[in-house]
Amino acid sequence: MRLVDAHCHLEDESLHARLDAVLGDAREAGVVRVLTCAVTPDQWPTSAGIARRHPEVAFALGVHPWYAKPEHLPRLDELRGARELGATAIGEIGLDSKVETPSMDLQTEVFEAQLAIAKELALPVVIHCRGAFNELFASLKRIGTPSPAGTIHAFSGNVHLARTFVTFGLKFSLGRSLTYKRCAKREELMRFIYPDHFLLETDSPDMPPVGAEPDAPNEPRNLVLNLRGAAELLGRDPAEVAEATTRNASEVFDLGL
Ligand SMILES: [Zn+2]
Numbered sequence: 405m406r407l408v409d410a411h412c413h414l415e416d417e418s419l420h421a422r423l424d425a426v427l428g429d430a431r432e433a434g435v436v437r438v439l440t441c442a443v444t445p446d447q448w449p450t451s452a453g454i455a456r457r458h459p460e461v462a463f464a465l466g467v468h469p470w471y472a473k474p475e476h477l478p479r480l481d482e483l484r485g486a487r488e489l490g491a492t493a494i495g496e497i498g499l500d501s502k503v504e505t506p507s508m509d510l511q512t513e514v515f516e517a518q519l520a521i522a523k524e525l526a527l528p529v530v531i532h533c534r535g536a537f538n539e540l541f542a543s544l545k546r547i548g549t550p551s552p553a554g555t556i557h558a559f560s561g562n563v564h565l566a567r568t569f570v571t572f573g574l575k576f577s578l579g580r581s582l583t584y585k586r587c588a589k590r591e592e593l594m595r596f597i598y599p600d601h602f603l604l605e606t607d608s609p610d611m612p613p614v615g616a617e618p619d620a621p622n623e624p625r626n627l628v629l630n631l632r633g634a635a636e637l638l639g640r641d642p643a644e645v646a647e648a649t650t651r652n653a654s655e656v657f658d659l660g661l
Contacts, residue, residue: 405434405646406661407631408653409624410577411496411530411557411605414440414454414461415447418609418621427458430624434646436460437659438624441496441530443468445479452489462657464493464530469500472514480514483521492657493554494522495530499543502535512543519547528554528656531574537565544572552656555603558611562589563596570601575656577603580622582633583614594637599648603656604630 409430413419419426430438441464442451451463465486467476483494497518499511506514522529528550533540553573559566560581569576576597581590582604594602606613609621613629616622631649635642654661 406436406650407434408437408650409606409627410439410603410653412608415450416609433625433628435624435627444471462492464495465491466495466497468496469498469511472506480517493528493530496532498532499536499540500534516543516547523550528552531556575601577605579605579607580611580613582630603653604649
């Protein structure tokens with residue numbers, strides 16, 4: 405079985421400090437590729453360095469909406485070199501209305517500038533969106549999307565929202581929510597996004613799934629718990645779900661799997 409963790413943060417000190425062990429355990433669990441996403445410009449060299457040392461790691465460069473600052477705006481130009489640096493995507497970028505700062509105006513400016521660069525480079529985007537779906541749709545309409553478009557990560561919306569994202573070419577990566585007690589809304593979403601629009605993620609070191617070691621950082625090896633949750637929700641064989649999600653991840657992020 406081959407799995408892809410389509411969204412995590414290996415730059416985080418809790419994982420970066422013991423990266424060989426983290427990636428070794430992931431490999432043993434069947435995770436053959438990991439997409440790590442930078443959240444600030446300071447992390448960009450770290451992301452590229454990790455991928456240089458570990459061929460199973462692909463990386464995305466971006467500024468996360470929580471950390472957007474006015475002084476990042478001139479630095480976004482550097483993202484035009486993302487392809488040459490070996491980046492697979494632009495991310496983690498997006499909009500989040502549930503945080504008080506940065507303002508939605510600044511978040512939108514930073515997001516749209518990065519979306520435009522991704523489109524220019526034809527690199528997919530990795531999007532974070534909480535409580536700002538209408539604002540996000542407005543930005544996607546204004547700027548457009550790259551081809552392939554990319555993913556909405558940790559998607560928790562309903563089928564109606566999912567349909568709109570699909571019209572923009574976006575797919576969905578889900579993690580911990582797959583291990584929650586089943587509910588009709590999630591089952592309906594899964595039936596809609598499976599098999600063609602669904603990827604697996606852990607968001608390590610955050611969002612440990614139900615059943616993971618408590619009080620420890622989440623890790624890519626825990627992706628198997630999310631796989632199991634997805635297979636149960638769908639009433640399908642885990643091997644089949646693994647194959648579909650790996651194929652989707654490979655297509656979106658050009659992983660050659
Ligand atoms: Zn994330």
